[in-house]
Amino acid sequence: MANDTCFNQQTCKPGLFWTLLGLGGIVVLGMLYAFFTLEHHGHVLTGMDNQIVWGLPHVFAVFLIVAASGVLNVASIGSVFGKQIYKARAPLSGMLALAMLAGGLAVLVLDLGRPDRLIVAMTYYNFKSIFAWNMIFYNGFFAIVGLYLITLMDRKLKAYSKPIGFIAFLWRLGLTTATGSIFGFLVARAGYNSAMMAPMFIIMSFAYGLAVFLVVQTAMYKWNNLSLDERILSRMKNLLGVFIAASLYFTVVFHLTNLYFAKQWEFERFILLEGGVYTALFWLGQIVIGGLVPLALLYSPGARQSIGTVMVAALLVIIGGIAQMYVTIVGGQAFPLDLFPGYAESSSFHDGVVHAYAPTIYEFLLGFGGIGVAFVLTVAAVRAFKFLPQDDFKTLEAEEA
Amino acid sequence: MARLGHWLRLAVFLGMAAVLATPSQEAAAGVNLPKLEKGKGDACVEDTETMRRHHMSMLKHQRDKTMRHGIRTTKHSLKGCVECHAGSKTGSVASTKEDFCMACHAYAGVKLDCWDCHATKPAPKTPGPVGKAPRPDASPLLAATVNGASQ
Amino acid sequence: MSEQNNLEGRADGDRREFLKTGAAITGAALAPGVLLYGVAHSRAPEQPASAEVRWGMLIDTAKCGDGCSDCVTACNTENGLSGKTGPQDTQYIRKLDIKDLRNGRVHSLPMLCQHCEHPPCVDVCPTGASMKRADGIVLVDRHICIGCRYCMMACPYKARSFAHEPITDQNPEVPRGKGCVESCTFCVQRVDREELPACVEACEANGHQAMLFGDLMDPQSAISQALKSQPSTEVRADLGLNTGVRYQGI
Known part of the structure; x- marks a missing residue:
């Protein structure tokens, strides 16, 4: 038995490891069940239709992909900007980025109408399509971040970690730009069609990624009965605060530009005031739970000593992030296309009405399955390799002095 | 020692190859060759050997020419295959494992997804909306000419 | 001669x-x-579709019958569509009722794929399955469509549907199947043998004659002559897609 090689634990807890792996495995099995059922019966079993063509699976998939590129930011701050405490966390950050991207892509692929043609998606490229560019960015991300991880974890290759880390940083900026542009380039829809989408997704990825990183890091420290150094916690929580504030700022500017364009008024009235579930998710989910409350928690007087407070704030950011994706992706489609501005429209094809969307169990299974994939990969990686941050407090103090 | 290791590895490799090869030999010996119903007409568009080896590339070539460029020659069209090879019992090329396409494909274990979209039966011969003879004025080019000239 | x-x-x-x-x-x-x-x-079967031709359609909303849906029925028959109108059912063409919010004037018109010169669905398709033929007909190549539905997000006219269920007993000339996106093809199988699209034929047969189909590149064609002599509208002209389907009377 390999129970004595627990790289990230002071005392081995094989029971806990297998329990976590099993729980994640069940979620992944659920995803596979949904996939095979949909593959056989078609998307008729889902709540998605010709109006809401991308639903809950895409909400989770895009969140995971955006957060995946964001979580790599921790490594980038270390390698590119030379910050010691982030350098120590670079391997964990790189590994999480790969695991989350794999989870997000699994959802996207398993939701395709013809998932059996994945090879087509990999061999036929329409270079005018931002979606095709995304596929190139995803594949490249695996290659570059994989290489980056090797240079970070192999002493002999350590010297290469800085240049490759820099490439990885540029690549992830490209990736999130492309992901945001999937929506930003949709000229026909009032809810998308905005140059703000790409930079907004980048800023949000910083926040979501760091939040995910803090949650995983906290779990790993807890597992080992370690406590995070107060200085490190304080720095990371302040950084999360800055990212949340920046995300809120971008959200405000995005909606202000839309309000300024007369054509988008109706859409803004829908999202901000009359959209029912989307309005509620926007204000309560994205703004309050995902923005204002975590900000208040992070800058509350006791936060720099309280890992619990920071952990709650990070979890709220993740919940708010999923709410944001739901508002962006589903809300953007629920608002009807306006074929004839200035006219009321009606037809047998649901023109001119707000489209209802009720996800079924299969969409939940697919969406959570993506998180399950990322979770299982993380648990297995943490078991097999050394990912627990190794802080060198001497250099840390030197840096602070 | 290194030499011994080398031989051991070779032995393991050969043993595994033998194990893997055995079932397929049995399968080849135990399963009857597919029986194919003779198609309609005198002969296929190419000789049998060519069809066996190359029907898939002909179909793929034709598919892209028709789909992308609107070239509608009938010699290598899938619709042509279906018209001649639809089974006498089922009227289809792929509804049972005895039908023309499935007989071989089931035998060879090669999945094909033509029939996810394409009809497995020829068009009904009765004059319906599909087989209807066109009216001369149904041609847009003629309608255009007539209308254009009348203005 | x-x-x-x-x-x-x-x-x-x-x-x-x-x-x-x-x-x-x-x-x-x-x-x-x-x-x-x-x-x-006129084009022999071995000749490819030519860029010398651009197929287009002109719809006169004044002639289009309020409550008439013969074009929709003909389309469903030709393309083997169920005719059901649930949120997951395929519709290539639909009757759209619009009402001017300022003066209350109503129009009834068929809405279908507009066969744009610069189709957003073709731009966004990751595999190139969404394509425009040389003669301007916009099609989905189901052989390489992976069913990602990004084209449905991109289409300004909501012209596309996704096949949500397995399909059997297709029209041999109109292959369609589960998991791919589909839309109006201008009845390309009919156009290639010089027949009118099913909807246009039906509209002529019932005497409304609200739909005119022809070659936009041919200055002598009826559609070119009509477009030259009377004003017409391009839906969402602000997007600059140069649609192949135009409307009159709005």
Whole structure:
């Protein structure tokens, strides 16, 4: 038995490891069940239709992909900007980025109408399509971040970690730009069609990624009965605060530009005031739970000593992030296309009405399955390799002095 | 020692190859060759050997020419295959494992997804909306000419 | 006559002969140049669709019958669609009722794929399955469509549907199946043998004659003449897609 090689634990807890792996495995099995059922019966079993063509699976998939590129930011701050405490966390950050991207892509692929043609998606490229560019960015991300991880974890290759880390940083900026542009380039829809989408997704990825990183890091420290150094916690929580504030700022500017364009008024009235579930998710989910409350928690007087407070704030950011994706992706489609501005429209094809969307169990299974994939990969990686941050407090103090 | 290791590895490799090869030999010996119903007409568009080896590339070539460029020659069209090879019992090329396409494909274990979209039966011969003879004025080019000239 | 030689040179089967006889008879009553132009359209099966032609449609909303949906029925029959109108059911063409919010004037019109010159669905398709044929017809190549539905997000006209269920008993000329995106093809299988799209034929048959189909590149065609003589509207003209379907009377 390999129970004595627990790289990230002071005392081995094989029971806990297998329990976590099993729980994640069940979620992944659920995803596979949904996939095979949909593959056989078609998307008729889902709540998605010709109006809401991308639903809950895409909400989770895009969140995971955006957060995946964001979580790599921790490594980038270390390698590119030379910050010691982030350098120590670079391997964990790189590994999480790969695991989350794999989870997000699994959802996207398993939701395709013809998932059996994945090879087509990999061999036929329409270079005018931002979606095709995304596929190139995803594949490249695996290659570059994989290489980056090797240079970070192999002493002999350590010297290469800085240049490759820099490439990885540029690549992830490209990736999130492309992901945001999937929506930003949709000229026909009032809810998308905005140059703000790409930079907004980048800023949000910083926040979501760091939040995910803090949650995983906290779990790993807890597992080992370690406590995070107060200085490190304080720095990371302040950084999360800055990212949340920046995300809120971008959200405000995005909606202000839309309000300024007369054509988008109706859409803004829908999202901000009359959209029912989307309005509620926007204000309560994205703004309050995902923005204002975590900000208040992070800058509350006791936060720099309280890992619990920071952990709650990070979890709220993740919940708010999923709410944001739901508002962006589903809300953007629920608002009807306006074929004839200035006219009321009606037809047998649901023109001119707000489209209802009720996800079924299969969409939940697919969406959570993506998180399950990322979770299982993380648990297995943490078991097999050394990912627990190794802080060198001497250099840390030197840096602070 | 290194030499011994080398031989051991070779032995393991050969043993595994033998194990893997055995079932397929049995399968080849135990399963009857597919029986194919003779198609309609005198002969296929190419000789049998060519069809066996190359029907898939002909179909793929034709598919892209028709789909992308609107070239509608009938010699290598899938619709042509279906018209001649639809089974006498089922009227289809792929509804049972005895039908023309499935007989071989089931035998060879090669999945094909033509029939996810394409009809497995020829068009009904009765004059319906599909087989209807066109009216001369149904041609847009003629309608255009007539209308254009009348203005 | 040179026209006659020209016609015979392209002879190909009974139907074509029949068409050409018709053309020759008509030709006798018309200026020879007009007929020649018409013949230039006709395309042998081995010839690819030509960029010299751009198929288009002109819909006169004044003639379109309120409550008439013959075009929709004909489309469903031709393309083997169920005709159901649930949120997951495929519709290539639909009757759209619009009402001017300022003065309450109502129009009823068929809405279908607008066969844009610059189709957003073609731009966004990751695999190139969404494509525009040389003669301007926008199609989905189901052989390489992976069912990602990004084209449905991109289409300004909501013209596309996703096949949510397995499909059997297709029209042999109109293959369609689960997991791919689909939309109006201008009945490309009919156009390629010089017939009108099913919807246009139905609209003519019931006497409304609200739909005119033809070659936008041919200045002599009925559709070009009509577009030249009367004002017409391009839906979402602000997007600059140069649609192949135009409307009159709005």
